Amino acid sequence: MSAALLEVENLSKHYPVLRRGILLQRQTAAIRAVDDVSFRLQAGETLGLVGESGCGKTTTARAILNLVTPSSGAVRFEGRDILPVFRKGERSEVLGIRRGLQYVFQDPYLSLNPRWTIGETLREPLRIHWPEREAEWPTRIDALLRMVGLEPQHAWRYPHEFSGGQRQRVGIARALAVEPRLLILDEPVSSLDISVRAQILNLLAELQDGLGLAYLYISHDLSSVRFISTHVAVMYLGKLVEMAPVDALFAAAGHHYTRALLSAIPVPDPGAAQSRIHLQGEVPSALRRPTGCPFHPRCAAALPVCRSEEPALIDIGPGHRLACHNPA
Amino acid sequence: APPFFKLYLMIPNNQPARMIWGNLAAQQMQRIGIDVVSSLVPFTVIAPRRSRGEGKTHVDGGWDCYLERYYYNAIKPTPNTLYHSRLMPPGGENYYYVNDPEIDKALDVISNTLDESARQAAYRDFERRWYDIQPMTILFYPQDVIAVNPKLKGFDATTFNPVFFPQPEKWTIEGAGRNATAAFASWAQPATLIPMYSTGYTESNVFGPVYNRLYEYESWETKKLVPGLATDHSVSSDGKNWVITLRQGVKWHSGEEFTAADVKFTWDTILNAAYGSQLRAGVMQVLGGTESYRASGKYEISVTLPQPSMLFLDWLLGAMAIMPEHAYKDIRPEALRGHIASTWLGSYTVKTSDGKSFTARGGVGTGPWIPQGYDPSRKAYKYARNPNYWKPHTGNVTTYYLVNIQGTDSVLSALKAGEIDAHDPMYDIGPLANTIDPSWGKVQTFDSFKWQHICYNLKHPVFGTGVETPLGKQDPSRAAEAAAFIRKAISHAIPREQIVKEIAGGYGVPGTVPMPYTAPEYDHEMLKPIAYDLDLARQYMEKAGYKY
Amino acid sequence: MGMLNYIARRLLFSLALLLGVSVILFALINAIGNPIEILLAERPGVTEEIIQSVSQYYGLDGSVTDRYFTWLGNLLRLDFGTSIIYNQPVGDMLWTFGLETLKIQIPGILLALALAVGASVLAATRQYSRIDFGVISGAMLGHSLPGFFFGIILILIFSYWLGWLPSYGAYSTRNLLWDSELADGLWHMVLPVGMLAFFNTATLTLLLRSSLVDVLRQDYITAARASGLPERRVVMGHALRNAVIPVLTYLGILFGLMLGTAPVTETVFTWPGLGALYIMAIQQLDYPLIMGETMIITVMLVGATLLTDIAYVAIDPRIRLG
Amino acid sequence: MAPPLLSVEGLQVQFHTRDGIVRAVDGVDYSVGRGETLGIVGESGSGKTVSSLALLRLVPPPARIAAGRVMFEGEDLLAKPERELGAIRGRRIAMVFQNPATSLNPIYSIGSQLGEILRWHEKLDRAAAEARILSLLDLVGITDPATRLRQYPHELSGGMKQRIGIARALLCNPALLLADEPTTALDVTIQAQILDLLADLRQRLGMAMVLVTHDMGVVARMADRITVMYAGRVCETASAATLFSAPRHPYTRALLESMPRIDHRYTGPRQLLPTIAGRPPGLLNPPAGCRFAARCPEAMAECRTTLPVETVVAPGHSVSCIRHGSQGIAA
Amino acid sequence: MEGSIALAAPPRPPGIWRQGWFRFRRNRGGMLGLVLVGLVVLVALTCFLVAPYDPNDQSAMLRGASRQGPSWAHLLGTDRNGYDVLSRVLYGAPTALAVGLGAMLIASILGTIIGGIAGYVGGMVDEVLMRCAEFFLVIPVFIVILAVVRLFGIMVVGTALERVPHLNLMTIIALLGLFGWPPIARMARAEFLRLKQADFVEAAICIGATRRDILLRHILPNALPSLIVLVALGIGGAILAETMVSFLGFGDPKAVSWGQLLYFNYESLKVAPWGSVAPGVAIFVTVLGFNLLADGLTDAFNPRLRQ
Numbered sequence A: 001m002s003a004a005l006l007e008v009e010n011l012s013k014h015y016p017v018l019r020r021g022i023l024l025q026r027q028t029a030a031i032r033a034v035d036d037v038s039f040r041l042q043a044g045e046t047l048g049l050v051g052e053s054g055c056g057k058t059t060t061a062r063a064i065l066n067l068v069t070p071s072s073g074a075v076r077f078e079g080r081d082i083l084p085v086f087r088k089g090e091r092s093e094v095l096g097i098r099r100g101l102q103y104v105f106q107d108p109y110l111s112l113n114p115r116w117t118i119g120e121t122l123r124e125p126l127r128i129h130w131p132e133r134e135a136e137w138p139t140r141i142d143a144l145l146r147m148v149g150l151e152p153q154h155a156w157r158y159p160h161e162f163s164g165g166q167r168q169r170v171g172i173a174r175a176l177a178v179e180p181r182l183l184i185l186d187e188p189v190s191s192l193d194i195s196v197r198a199q200i201l202n203l204l205a206e207l208q209d210g211l212g213l214a215y216l217y218i219s220h221d222l223s224s225v226r227f228i229s230t231h232v233a234v235m236y237l238g239k240l241v242e243m244a245p246v247d248a249l250f251a252a253a254g255h256h257y258t259r260a261l262l263s264a265i266p267v268p269d270p271g272a273a274q275s276r277i278h279l280q281g282e283v284p285s286a287l288r289r290p291t292g293c294p295f296h297p298r299c300a301a302a303l304p305v306c307r308s309e310e311p312a313l314i315d316i317g318p319g320h321r322l323a324c325h326n327p328a
Numbered sequence B: 001a002p003p004f005f006k007l008y009l010m011i012p013n014n015q016p017a018r019m020i021w022g023n024l025a026a027q028q029m030q031r032i033g034i035d036v037v038s039s040l041v042p043f044t045v046i047a048p049r050r051s052r053g054e055g056k057t058h059v060d061g062g063w064d065c066y067l068e069r070y071y072y073n074a075i076k077p078t079p080n081t082l083y084h085s086r087l088m089p090p091g092g093e094n095y096y097y098v099n100d101p102e103i104d105k106a107l108d109v110i111s112n113t114l115d116e117s118a119r120q121a122a123y124r125d126f127e128r129r130w131y132d133i134q135p136m137t138i139l140f141y142p143q144d145v146i147a148v149n150p151k152l153k154g155f156d157a158t159t160f161n162p163v164f165f166p167q168p169e170k171w172t173i174e175g176a177g178r179n180a181t182a183a184f185a186s187w188a189q190p191a192t193l194i195p196m197y198s199t200g201y202t203e204s205n206v207f208g209p210v211y212n213r214l215y216e217y218e219s220w221e222t223k224k225l226v227p228g229l230a231t232d233h234s235v236s237s238d239g240k241n242w243v244i245t246l247r248q249g250v251k252w253h254s255g256e257e258f259t260a261a262d263v264k265f266t267w268d269t270i271l272n273a274a275y276g277s278q279l280r281a282g283v284m285q286v287l288g289g290t291e292s293y294r295a296s297g298k299y300e301i302s303v304t305l306p307q308p309s310m311l312f313l314d315w316l317l318g319a320m321a322i323m324p325e326h327a328y329k330d331i332r333p334e335a336l337r338g339h340i341a342s343t344w345l346g347s348y349t350v351k352t353s354d355g356k357s358f359t360a361r362g363g364v365g366t367g368p369w370i371p372q373g374y375d376p377s378r379k380a381y382k383y384a385r386n387p388n389y390w391k392p393h394t395g396n397v398t399t400y401y402l403v404n405i406q407g408t409d410s411v412l413s414a415l416k417a418g419e420i421d422a423h424d425p426m427y428d429i430g431p432l433a434n435t436i437d438p439s440w441g442k443v444q445t446f447d448s449f450k451w452q453h454i455c456y457n458l459k460h461p462v463f464g465t466g467v468e469t470p471l472g473k474q475d476p477s478r479a480a481e482a483a484a485f486i487r488k489a490i491s492h493a494i495p496r497e498q499i500v501k502e503i504a505g506g507y508g509v510p511g512t513v514p515m516p517y518t519a520p521e522y523d524h525e526m527l528k529p530i531a532y533d534l535d536l537a538r539q540y541m542e543k544a545g546y547k548y
Numbered sequence C: 001m002g003m004l005n006y007i008a009r010r011l012l013f014s015l016a017l018l019l020g021v022s023v024i025l026f027a028l029i030n031a032i033g034n035p036i037e038i039l040l041a042e043r044p045g046v047t048e049e050i051i052q053s054v055s056q057y058y059g060l061d062g063s064v065t066d067r068y069f070t071w072l073g074n075l076l077r078l079d080f081g082t083s084i085i086y087n088q089p090v091g092d093m094l095w096t097f098g099l100e101t102l103k104i105q106i107p108g109i110l111l112a113l114a115l116a117v118g119a120s121v122l123a124a125t126r127q128y129s130r131i132d133f134g135v136i137s138g139a140m141l142g143h144s145l146p147g148f149f150f151g152i153i154l155i156l157i158f159s160y161w162l163g164w165l166p167s168y169g170a171y172s173t174r175n176l177l178w179d180s181e182l183a184d185g186l187w188h189m190v191l192p193v194g195m196l197a198f199f200n201t202a203t204l205t206l207l208l209r210s211s212l213v214d215v216l217r218q219d220y221i222t223a224a225r226a227s228g229l230p231e232r233r234v235v236m237g238h239a240l241r242n243a244v245i246p247v248l249t250y251l252g253i254l255f256g257l258m259l260g261t262a263p264v265t266e267t268v269f270t271w272p273g274l275g276a277l278y279i280m281a282i283q284q285l286d287y288p289l290i291m292g293e294t295m296i297i298t299v300m301l302v303g304a305t306l307l308t309d310i311a312y313v314a315i316d317p318r319i320r321l322g
Numbered sequence D: 001m002a003p004p005l006l007s008v009e010g011l012q013v014q015f016h017t018r019d020g021i022v023r024a025v026d027g028v029d030y031s032v033g034r035g036e037t038l039g040i041v042g043e044s045g046s047g048k049t050v051s052s053l054a055l056l057r058l059v060p061p062p063a064r065i066a067a068g069r070v071m072f073e074g075e076d077l078l079a080k081p082e083r084e085l086g087a088i089r090g091r092r093i094a095m096v097f098q099n100p101a102t103s104l105n106p107i108y109s110i111g112s113q114l115g116e117i118l119r120w121h122e123k124l125d126r127a128a129a130e131a132r133i134l135s136l137l138d139l140v141g142i143t144d145p146a147t148r149l150r151q152y153p154h155e156l157s158g159g160m161k162q163r164i165g166i167a168r169a170l171l172c173n174p175a176l177l178l179a180d181e182p183t184t185a186l187d188v189t190i191q192a193q194i195l196d197l198l199a200d201l202r203q204r205l206g207m208a209m210v211l212v213t214h215d216m217g218v219v220a221r222m223a224d225r226i227t228v229m230y231a232g233r234v235c236e237t238a239s240a241a242t243l244f245s246a247p248r249h250p251y252t253r254a255l256l257e258s259m260p261r262i263d264h265r266y267t268g269p270r271q272l273l274p275t276i277a278g279r280p281p282g283l284l285n286p287p288a289g290c291r292f293a294a295r296c297p298e299a300m301a302e303c304r305t306t307l308p309v310e311t312v313v314a315p316g317h318s319v320s321c322i323r324h325g326s327q328g329i330a331a
Numbered sequence E: 001m002e003g004s005i006a007l008a009a010p011p012r013p014p015g016i017w018r019q020g021w022f023r024f025r026r027n028r029g030g031m032l033g034l035v036l037v038g039l040v041v042l043v044a045l046t047c048f049l050v051a052p053y054d055p056n057d058q059s060a061m062l063r064g065a066s067r068q069g070p071s072w073a074h075l076l077g078t079d080r081n082g083y084d085v086l087s088r089v090l091y092g093a094p095t096a097l098a099v100g101l102g103a104m105l106i107a108s109i110l111g112t113i114i115g116g117i118a119g120y121v122g123g124m125v126d127e128v129l130m131r132c133a134e135f136f137l138v139i140p141v142f143i144v145i146l147a148v149v150r151l152f153g154i155m156v157v158g159t160a161l162e163r164v165p166h167l168n169l170m171t172i173i174a175l176l177g178l179f180g181w182p183p184i185a186r187m188a189r190a191e192f193l194r195l196k197q198a199d200f201v202e203a204a205i206c207i208g209a210t211r212r213d214i215l216l217r218h219i220l221p222n223a224l225p226s227l228i229v230l231v232a233l234g235i236g237g238a239i240l241a242e243t244m245v246s247f248l249g250f251g252d253p254k255a256v257s258w259g260q261l262l263y264f265n266y267e268s269l270k271v272a273p274w275g276s277v278a279p280g281v282a283i284f285v286t287v288l289g290f291n292l293l294a295d296g297l298t299d300a301f302n303p304r305l306r307q
Ligand SMILES: Nc1ncnc2c1ncn2[C@@H]1O[C@H](COP(=O)(O)OP(=O)(O)OP(=O)(O)O)[C@@H](O)[C@H]1O
Pocket: A015, A031, A032, A033, A034, A051, A052, A053, A054, A055, A056, A057, A058, A059, A060, A220, A285, A286, A287
């Protein structure tokens, strides 16, 4: 296997649950938001990360970028262990890594500084990374805007003068400003209107082809995951439960949770016969995680062993990994 | 032109009117070339500076000059206690360091002579000298003005301190039948109601009707001393030996009989340092010590004074309330201030010698009114008529209240609403007198014994001793004269007439010397009003060597 | 459990707060020197001996720290000491004066709350209407009117010109209204309570209206309407209770504010309460009284905050104190 | 043909804002038969919520219902006095809201919120009300209903709250259920559960339902007929099968095409999604003519000046598009 | 920098402040507030030009004309001191503004720094600072001001401080500032807390912005509008507090303040109402101005709260 662009190894993030005593607080439990997650992502690929709300998708992304400090684990970007660099590296080293790896946020309304024009927002990365090339900034900003399908004169506008889709384009342009190799996209279209979604998805696809980017595409909208991803990873309660190339997963999901997830998506076709797998119960909270396989209380195929033993993520096919005692 | 010198004027900040004329005075001084830095301060700032400043100037921690209201301790003027050069702080009360041989001489005579005409002459000497050198600038004599319920008859008042107090036993409220209730408003809340602890009329307003004195004033009109608890006295020719005969058959409110032991007890307590009486220093000066008096009979006191003193009769006998030995002697000295006898909050039992007991709700006295306690939320002191009073009540009031009401507006509202019948003169209602309708308030004025003045630190090198004046520097022997010129200059710069008219609402008289305007000792012939004349004032400044 | 924990924590904090306030104030008072000496220096004829003996009586003869701890120790036994000026136990004075203060403050708040509820319901349910505009404008004007000045004007009108209401004090000495202490007491309360209520109604209305407007926009209100509940029930039962929640905190603060500005209110109306007492204590440097009063007012404030916090929990099941 | 249970005719709702009049709903017509499920789809801001609230005259100020009729069981709801409308709200027509977290009053327990409605409408006593609520909670699939009664909304999960919301709507056996995006705020797996529940209830109780959503998948699964809205107006109404198989309006078609589909393979050479360019018009000063004209690939000059009116192009299929058979009125 | 893209630049569209101004301009109350505040500021700046008399001129008294009703010579009459009421009221404006602005300057600096640190750093620091804020919030400010003014007045006697002009006023301002910060700190904390987790701040972190950049370029400017609203409200409050202190006679005797004017004149309200009414109205107008301004600002900058 060639060296992966991004390699995540046993990444965990635990949030302490604090309880206030009369004088001091003490930790009574931990929310295991991300628990021992490992995956690799090759250059040019798109890994779709799916799962229900609260399963730890965003936390994984933020931990990779050191926006939250991971509790344990390692993240290697282009073969380099980046967490120690974030922690105590030189600023130039940190900037080097930041250049390679960027983040696009879910909510375009919140991800732009409302007090800055788009031009100012886009100038910021240039100011930080190439302060010496000030003369080139304006042309670069023009180019970025065009690249995401906006007009150069949009640089003078403020975020509130844009629609959601346009804002998301700006968010992407900002991420692209530093010429990254990997974009982490956290539900980039879920807050957009249906008719705009396709525009952004297309843009992402075009950018990927044009710039050779790799994406970590986080979503709970499986249709768009299917459209954009080459590989899919499924998370459940902070754990990866299945990982496979996209068609393999949609064709032959191994995990009962994955299957349930897939069958829960309503297909826009009145005739479609939907054999649905009913999932009982609600998503358990990350705070009160069941023992054994985290999915077993909702799983129709649960065995006694599922209750006591946590299944490991093992290879079951080419690029297909699964954590289940009783695969479908 | 640069100012001639700088002086710091302190204006007590507790009374708006005084602050107003203080400001005005400061401005006027500026107009004759003095740089005045005035500050409005609480009296608690002034007092330590003046009692412990050792005569230093303001910048050195002492003081330069400030505004004050003053009155003497007795109805008969007693300037000897305040201006004698022997009585400078910390021992005495000559806070201004008045140090003038002529004044000293006159004061000695006033204090000690037994010859009334000599005393009158000395008063005149004192006034003349004062008028000449103006050790303080007397601004004006306020006139006391109050408003009373038009139905109230027999009301008589003065602000002479400490024996002024309302005398409701003489009041008749018309149309109220035989059992009238009367009420009187007093501005401030008293601190303690044990007579020897206070010289203020805030307190004597309250405890006054409860106690008696050995001599009392027949009326405020005549200001004549008549027997009270004493019936008579005799004096030796040198004025030192006194024998006082006491009234017999007087009963304390508890039923105990009043005797000479009570008088001795009163004086003993005042002189006993453990009680911390504020009168102690003054009484000590008059009596010299506890050995100078004794109960020479059940109804007789013999006193041997160290030197003759006008204060003995006019102050000690005429103004000092007598306290009951049987009721107060068992109260520990330090506890007396906080005792119910002093606060009137609650009740306590007084044992009499015949084994009976009496429940007291305040002080125990021989006076016409028996305390019925204090209602803190109403701020009202209640009194009941003393049925066994040794002198008959002449009015129809049987229940009497004394209420604390703060504020001029409030007191007038109360009068209008019929809640009170009269009030003390602290309210300064002069400016509002024309808002009072005769249907609910009768405006009444009476003699005041106060005056307002600007006082100077007479150790100050410029306007006190004069050594720093141009004239004083030129000719040190004329330094004192130069300082007097400056003080006279200031005196002429003060528009007294206007102050009286504008600030005191016309109720007052321009001032001259520290002598009550209505006292017989005030020489109206000699003490012509001091003109407001800035030119004259500037001429005096020039006499002191300053050039405009 | 969480609640008890919270209260315990809160009390602990309040204790620290009280200690802090008392230390600062004590230090400040003592920085000016022996208060007795300053006090008595004002009176003629006071000698060093007298100062000594009086100081001793008031326990002012030790070092500052000694004095502080004595004071604190006495405080723990609820002994606030004796007022230097009035020679009365400070505890008793605080009690009588405190009752008088609460007598106008609490009705002031309750009345204001009632009026504010009425006005804001009227306004919020007719958002953008003329009534709404009127209520907001009125509340804004009232909110900006200096309370004490308003009080003075009230006295001028109702007491001086019209002569309907007494302008000072809490009681009449004589001539009680209808010969009844109760009626007379209530009569005296009208103006001060009116002023406090007016002032607070304005502020509360501003807050409550905007809170209510917010709540009325909420889905659950639409849902309640969609369920066919009558408008009255929707507004009073569903909206108002929710709208009151953010205003609750302010009620605590408001009470504090009223207590804090009691000196002004009580000066204007010559009310025999803590505020007036405080002014006297400050003017006369009656340090046991100053200390005791500051403590009591702080305690009342802390208590009010605690109460509002508890009221929160009672009204809003979402809030768990812990 | 029997008259439909509900028919909305020419409904107009306007927001009188400081900037001017926002024509949020500008002439909407649709009808729902007894027992039928109508799906209303449209983009955000197209007026779905406002139009359904307007049925019960629940639009918030500063909105005003400017025109139209809402005929329900033979009466015009818009003309009814408030008092009589109260008897229809919650009883004959009930609503389920989009966000279960905000549509329950946070400070009352579940039992008291539901009980209040029952006691008001049916004048039931406490015990009878409670019994009915328990049976309904059971019906909507809530385990341990007795405990839930005493709980507060914040103590329940999102799915559970939505079930309660549905139970609340069903309390008085309504003839029509208005469900405004009942599953948008929920997770996919929970959404599937709720949709199942709704489908099940509709069958068991025989109610008619208006299901508002912007998810084509949801309407495909649930609706008998579908109305597509765009910028405050109806574009097209047809039976579910027709709409998906033979959409007439360019907007409907573009909408259907532009969605990535889960049942489609996208691997291999990169494919792009067909998209609709531009964005919906503002409703403050909506363009004259067809609202979609500016984004429509097929638009003619006439489209920009002429307002298309809804025209039946086939039985049960009506379209508002000049190109596709509808007439227009010149603006 | 900005000029460099000017080639293709169309006229610059309104920025957030301009936008705010547009929204503000439509708020009638806010505009009225602005006008009132503008008036007070104008008066404060020009009082020494427009006031007919020196504020300390008591000459009316020497003429026997104190407490005179309005006349041509004295448009608002004279007061008990013989001062010209109009001049006194006009000269009160700078004092009021000094109090309001001074106190809020102190309060907002303290509040923003403390609240900012608490919100940004979080954890134990937050806990301690917020306790501290609560401490100051629960202490009855007004009571403390009275005590401190009185005691401090005695303490400074004989020290160099005594010669500082307007020491008393400065004490009051300092105290109002010192006790005025907690609400601002709370707001600043909430805003910093919110903004520190805002997506655009995280985006800036991803881009490699330094902490300084984040605090000064992203968080602070976005927190400002909410804080400005509080400050505008606080100014009115501070002015009111000072007048109350002065009204009780604890104010700065040398300062020409409206509260002082009331203190001297309210007892003669019945015979000379102009002496109290004029300053009362001045206080009212000023406080109303700041309150309306704050309200308009809320509307303009925090439409979130209004919608
Ligand atoms: N700062 C935090 N403190 C405590 N718990 C947190 C924190 N941030 C996230 N969590 C918890 O971690 C878990 C995972 O959250 P995360 O945001 O990563 O989920 P997600 O998969 O992105 O969900 P969604 O689809 O809703 O965005 C959740 O249970 C959440 O409650």
